[in-house]
Amino acid sequence: MQLIIAIIKPAKLADVRDALHEVGCNGLTVTEVKGFGQQRGTEELYRGATVRAEFLPKLRLDIAVNSEQTQGVVEAIQKAASTGNTGDGKVFVLNLEQVLRIRTGETDAQAI
Amino acid sequence: MQLIIAIIKPAKLADVRDALHEVGCNGLTVTEVKGFGQQRGTEELYRGATVRAEFLPKLRLDIAVNSEQTQGVVEAIQKAASTGNTGDGKVFVLNLEQVLRIRTGETDAQAI
Amino acid sequence: MQLIIAIIKPAKLADVRDALHEVGCNGLTVTEVKGFGQQRGTEELYRGATVRAEFLPKLRLDIAVNSEQTQGVVEAIQKAASTGNTGDGKVFVLNLEQVLRIRTGETDAQAI
Amino acid sequence: MTTTELAFSLDTFYLLMSATLVMWMAAGFSMLEAGLVRSKNTTEILVKNVMLYSIACVMFMLIGYSLMYGTPDVTSHALQADLFFQMVFVATAMSIISGAVAERMKLISFLIFCVLLTGFLYPIQGSWSWGGGFLEEMEFVDFAGSGIVHMAGAAAALAAVILIGSRAGKYRKDGTINAIPGANMPLATLGTLILWMGWFGFNGGSQLQLSGPDNANAIATVFVNTNASAAAGAIASFVLVRLIWKKADLTMILNGALAGLVAITASPDTPSTGMAIAIGAVAGIIVVLSILGLDRIKLDDPVGAISVHGVVGFYGLMVVPLTNSGANIVSQLAGAGVIFGWMFVTSLVIWGLLKVTLGIRVTGAEEYRGSDISDCGVQAYPEFVANRQD
Amino acid sequence: MTTTELAFSLDTFYLLMSATLVMWMAAGFSMLEAGLVRSKNTTEILVKNVMLYSIACVMFMLIGYSLMYGTPDVTSHALQADLFFQMVFVATAMSIISGAVAERMKLISFLIFCVLLTGFLYPIQGSWSWGGGFLEEMEFVDFAGSGIVHMAGAAAALAAVILIGSRAGKYRKDGTINAIPGANMPLATLGTLILWMGWFGFNGGSQLQLSGPDNANAIATVFVNTNASAAAGAIASFVLVRLIWKKADLTMILNGALAGLVAITASPDTPSTGMAIAIGAVAGIIVVLSILGLDRIKLDDPVGAISVHGVVGFYGLMVVPLTNSGANIVSQLAGAGVIFGWMFVTSLVIWGLLKVTLGIRVTGAEEYRGSDISDCGVQAYPEFVANRQD
Amino acid sequence: MTTTELAFSLDTFYLLMSATLVMWMAAGFSMLEAGLVRSKNTTEILVKNVMLYSIACVMFMLIGYSLMYGTPDVTSHALQADLFFQMVFVATAMSIISGAVAERMKLISFLIFCVLLTGFLYPIQGSWSWGGGFLEEMEFVDFAGSGIVHMAGAAAALAAVILIGSRAGKYRKDGTINAIPGANMPLATLGTLILWMGWFGFNGGSQLQLSGPDNANAIATVFVNTNASAAAGAIASFVLVRLIWKKADLTMILNGALAGLVAITASPDTPSTGMAIAIGAVAGIIVVLSILGLDRIKLDDPVGAISVHGVVGFYGLMVVPLTNSGANIVSQLAGAGVIFGWMFVTSLVIWGLLKVTLGIRVTGAEEYRGSDISDCGVQAYPEFVANRQD
Ligand SMILES: Nc1ncnc2c1ncn2[C@@H]1O[C@H](COP(=O)(O)OP(=O)(O)O)[C@@H](O)[C@H]1O
Ligand SMILES: Nc1ncnc2c1ncn2[C@@H]1O[C@H](COP(=O)(O)OP(=O)(O)O)[C@@H](O)[C@H]1O
Ligand SMILES: Nc1ncnc2c1ncn2[C@@H]1O[C@H](COP(=O)(O)OP(=O)(O)O)[C@@H](O)[C@H]1O
Secondary structure, rough: OEEEEEEEEHHHHHHHHHHHHHHHOOEEEEEEEEOOOOOEEEEEEEEEEEEEEEEEEEEEEEEOHHHHHHHHHHHHHHHHHOOOOOOOEEEEEOEEEEEEOOOOOOOOHOOO | OOOEEEEOOOHHHHHHHHHHHHOOOOOEEEEEEEEEEEOOOOEEEEOOOEEEEEEEEEEEEEEEOOOOHHHHHHHEEEEHHHHOOOOOOEEEEEEEOOOOOOOOEEEEHHHO | EEEEEEEEHHHHHHHHHHHHHHHOOOOOOEEEEEEEEEOOOOOEEEEEEEEHHHHHHHEEEEEEHHHHHHHHHHHHHHHHOOOOOOOOEEEEEEEHHHHHHHHOEEEHHHOO | OOOOHHHHHHHHHHHHHHHHHHHHHHHHHHHHHHHHHHHHHHHHHHHHHHHHHHHHHHHHHHHHHHHHHHOOOOOOHHHHHHHHHHHHHHHHHHHHHHHHHOOOOOOHHHHHHHHHHHHHHHHHHOOOHHHHOOHHOOOOOOOOHHHHHHHHHHHHHHHHHHHHHOOOOEEEEOEEOOOOOOOOOHHHHHHHHHHHHHHHHHHHHHHHOOHHHHHHHHHHHHHHHHHHHHHHHHHHHHHHHHHHHHOHHHHHHHHHHHHHHHHHHHOOOOOOHHHHEEEHHHHHHHHHHHHHHHOOOOOOOOOOOOHHHHHHHHHHHHHHHHOOOOHHHHHHHHHHHHHHHHHHHHHHHHHHHHHHHHOOEHHHHHHHHOOHHHHHOOOOOOOOOOOOOO | OHHHHHHHHHHHHHHHHHHHHHHHHHHHHHHHHHOOOOHHHHHHHHHHHHHHHHHHHHHHHHHHHHHHOOOOOOOEEEEEEHHHHHHHHHHHHHHHHHHHOOOOHHHHHHHHHHHHHHHHHHHHHHHHOOOOHHHHHHHOOOOOHHHHHHHHHHHHHHHHHHHHOOOOOOOOOOOOEEEOOOOOOOHHHHHHHHHHHHHHHHHHHHHHOOOOOHHHHHHHHHHHHHHHHHHHHHHHHHHHHHHHHOOHHHHHHHHHHHHHHHHHHHOOOOEEEEEEEEHHHHHHHHHHHHHHHHHHHHOOOOOOOOOEEEHHHHHHHHHHHHHOOOOOOHHHHHHHHHHHHHHHHHHHHHHHHHOOOOOOOOOOHHHHHOOHHHHOOOOOOOOOOOOOOO | OOOHHHHHHHHHHHHHHHHHHHHHHHHHHHHHHHHHHHHHHHHHHHHHHHHHHHHHHHHHHHHHHHHHHHHOOOOOHHHHHHHHHHHHHHHHHHHHHHHHHHEOOOOOHHHHHHHHHHHHHHHHHHHHHHOOOOOHHHOEEEEEEHHHHHHHHHHHHHHHHHHHHOOOOOEOOOOOOEEEOOOHHHHHHHHHHHHHHHHHHHHHHOOOOOOHHHHHHHHHHHHOOOOOOOHHHHHHHHHHHHHHOOOOOHHHHHHHHHHHHHHOOOOOOOHHHHHHHHHHHHHHHHHHHHHHHHHOOOOOOOOOOHHHHHHHHHHHOHHHHOOOOOOOOHHEEEEEEHHHHHHHHHHHHHHHHHHOOOEEOOOOHHHHHHHHHHOOOOOOOOOOOOOOOO
16 A cells, blocks of 8 residues: 655646546545645735745645555656646555554555 | 654644653654545535635654664654544554754764 | 655755755645743733743644665755754654555555 | 704714715625635635725726716715715626636736726716616606616626626536635625625615604615515525425525625615515516526626626516606616616627727636636635645 | 704704714624634624625614614604614614624524524513613613613623534633634724714714704714713723733723723713713723623623623613612612513523524634535635635 | 804814714724734734823823913803823824734833823923914914824824834835735724814814804814825825835725824814815825835834824925915914923933833843733733744
């Protein structure tokens, strides 16, 4: 099993969710985060002085999947989240040792 | 060492924290997240039109533990967080390569 | 490749970012979290009654790095984030199986 | 000092206080609209409201007042008090528009339209009824402006909404309607209560003279009826939405109260208390149905301005003959038609010209990020909006 | 025009302006309460406040006014102005209750109680003092309603709080008190300043006649004393909380100012400026101690309404004889007892009946998620509340 | 009743209503400042504003009024009405300071200064112009207090800002200026509109007498000009910031409107409408340039109070001779110099003494966490501020 972490542009959430749905992945957890990378923040003006907004709003999706799904999910995310512009984000994949569904106590594959 | 990620209902935070305390686990980090799974969001009305609130508020707990604690902590979370209803959440376990306490520079078991 | 998770005091963000910059690490993702550990929250008064603010505001940084960078980055964080007081935070290191840059489809070392 | 001189002072003061209450309605519209838009468009709607009031005052002083009233021969109170009182009305008409086109109208085009409406469109039309023009001669009755102010503003708003289209995401492809809740309910409520308060100046001041028992009695009746109609409007809307949806939608209740205020404005001095309650209650029902109906035909009006001021303004004109023996339904219909026609057609032309020249709508990207950033450079609540979209 | 006719106009205008300021207090209570509850209950408290004002007006016009005053023989000003002024007072009494039972009272039961209080309980009681009833004959003095309006409302609120119980989580099992901070301090401050402003109409208008130097002087004194007492109340509360806790708890300062206003209301025309300051300062101390005391005995009042309006209202009645030679402590005690007894007992019966029939408290799950969702379907700040509980 | 008696009543009522509007400005300053500071300092600025109004009233009643006016021989209206009207002015002067030193001034030192300014500094200075002193004799003209109230307050604020220094992080080491946006634009707008409304009482009431056609006409002119100047100020600021930065910075527009109000205050009864517009427009330009200029020389004024009230207040005094034949530039300059000198020097001494004794600035840690926690123990929006710093 693997845990896929995707950092995406907030505007792409609906598209990515639909794409995940299509590859049979229905559970995910979303966190509001701020990102810093090649894409630079903007400078805004307030009373003539600058406001540096260095961090950019992004969403982080955490998706637990079975190993055989991993590549399909990563590709689906890439297709749905890409705009071709800097700041589109990253996907990270980690190994999951164990998964548990709290409600039923089911574990691993059953629990995803 | 392992990193336990638990997605729980916000209302269960106090119970889970007490349960963790009892199994000797005192540190944790909490993040406000939105979850999507079998449990569906509600539809609300505003001026006669519907508001789809598809994502549900959840809390994510990150807890670093020593390997021998892992099973005890996972079980404690499951007992404390379960209501028996859909949406109770998940527990994910990942391997931790390294842990460091910033203040002292202690590492691994000492640092948890 | 590794994923470094650092829990730090919010006030230290600017210092840590500068330190990361110096060791050649330019991307990171920041999340607002609440921490619980040896450092205790404060009690505040409102209309004569107490408000327990048990969780303390922290920032969580997620930084994907190539394996050879890992030690340098961890050390840089430790130096920059440390104040010597309880509550300075933790650094966790996890193995990364895979990294993908959404915009270009580049993977692993290229994608970081 | 003679009693005439004293009456002059009293009447002047009465008009100035009434006008101050009407000026205060600028804050009411600002807060109502700021509360009902999303936070990403809040600063911009505040800019629009402050600027439209400012522009309306300057334009009306320089041009509109003499277009509307010529050089009026006022003897019972200070001429300047008359100017001040009439001036604050025009801002109300313009405020109606800012709400209806909120969250997508370009700031600069809006302000250009504001110059034209407050300097020309409104005063020309106003002169027909209040400046001794042909509607007045036809016995068209509109005491404080259900039609002349409110429906007039709504007509211009309707033209704008037709040309500008709905907010992105309001109407889904599958035909269902997507609610876009406003960001701040306490502000919307505060705005409504400010308007409610200000309306005592709006209607109460429109008697124009306080001295003499007849005037004083009339004004007191206006206050009671204005309040009664608003209260009844709120109650009727509450009961209706509660019955339909089992929920007490606050924004509908606020619209109900405002509908009561708009409806009674055409003749607040003639109904009995009971009739004022009935007029307001029906207005509270009409406004809810109208909001639902306009959404059905995809006219996107974030604050319900066209329903509150336009549909209910028309209704207000129509019920005047029920209580006012000096009015008749034919003249009321004719007056309503003339006012609506003039305002709608001229506005459509102006908005149309603006659309093909400067453009009237922000770009898709600007709409997505919010006009606060694109037009104002300042967010309304910079510290709170965690998830500013990129 | 005769001077009598002019005086009629002036007095009518004076009452209408005063009443407008009192009407404005509806916004004050709305903002104060919206600021002091948690954001999950904000829309609902706004609905309650708008609806209670609307219902109070309609009920008092239809039933309450004639119950309270019969058909008054008013000659110095327009009869309708009198109705309007008396009407807005009843909403104040009801507003007090909405604050005390905030965050847990069922909307529908609250509104039913509102119908009964504003149509019957308040006017019947009011007639005893202000409608020529037995308390007036006993020389009970309550100029603008420390007891008749404020303590009366607080008595009904107390009955409700006893029957409804405290908010979940307010009192911990270990006996300690858990603070539940309100969501929006600027709104609470705005609400208090609106009330402060409106109180000039509340007390200033209660002279009922402006014409004639005696009346004018009395009214000016009322304005100065009302303001002095409020200022002193705020200062005293500030000093006290600063001494006890080293912190300047804003909500206590606001309660202190309101306490000063309530205390002076029973006789604002008689104290010297110095006495007005003293009366207000003591009120500012009493209110802080009362809030702490009520919390000690587990009467949960989120906005401090029972302390501000009830405890301090009683205190206000008791100090009247110090400055008003027409009053005596026995009549004041008797009047206070009668008003409190009537309002408390009748309210307890009505709340009790509502409790066993419709229920007066939302369910635990509704309380947890907030009444905004369960009763109104709209959140107060939908974009901000990141962590809506499920 | 005689017409004289009736005039007495009318004039008293006029002053009381005007004063109520000025009292309402306390809410305006509170909301403006609460909107323009960061949320971590919002509760504290609200405490300062409520307390300064309260202290100002008490000090002026007890000491200041007789220092400033002796025992005035008022016959045309109630003496207490005169006291009330003069009293609310002093709070305005003090409000100016709280804005300029926001986000870093110690609460307790601020309040001690408030006691001294409202009890002594302001009334002594005020007596020179309005209490029959030497500035009045010199034909120094300041109708409602561009200099005596606004510039005076700004002078004390300037002394404080010089001694207290800028907020942490405002000026970067590399010499650039770091914007620190305020937390709540709707509140700032509401505050400005409240001030705008209140200003009709501030300027309109300063005629001091309403009875008689001359007075009534003068007051009506004051209302129109006050409004015209504010509207023109907002428009001019809008045009200027739009030209420079392509963005409509709402806070600058609000400052522009306030600048228009301050500028016209020195002589609102003499300009023609056109001149009032011109005076306001220039004020709107000056205020923007002044805000930029003060930032350049590192005088950190979060709300722009020194520019709005000080720089524009001075400008307002200087343009009086253009429209007021009773004024001359020499006296205006002398008056401005005397007022500024007195207020600046005495304030500098007092702030200096406070600095070396109690201290005037919060600690670095307190500033970082926000004064709400350190001084008040209550946050302004406890539920929203996700990232309270530790
Ligand atoms: N090394 C990294 N570790 C963690 N998150 C990163 C890293 N690099 C980039 N990110 C996240 O990905 C987002 C997009 O990265 P950026 O470099 O701006 O664009 P792109 O990947 O298209 O070149 C950043 O805002 C940040 O949230
Ligand atoms: N595959 C997944 N990856 C990440 N998070 C998940 C996944 N599935 C579920 N979740 C999280 O767990 C929460 C509960 O899941 P849900 O399916 O609604 O209930 P249950 O686990 O009780 O069947 C979701 O709201 C989401 O936050
Ligand atoms: N076992 C743990 N798992 C996850 N996060 C932890 C753990 N222990 C501590 N933390 C995080 O680190 C922060 C600092 O820890 P704390 O024990 O207060 O200070 P210190 O590490 O200096 O002794 C906590 O607020 C929490 O966010």
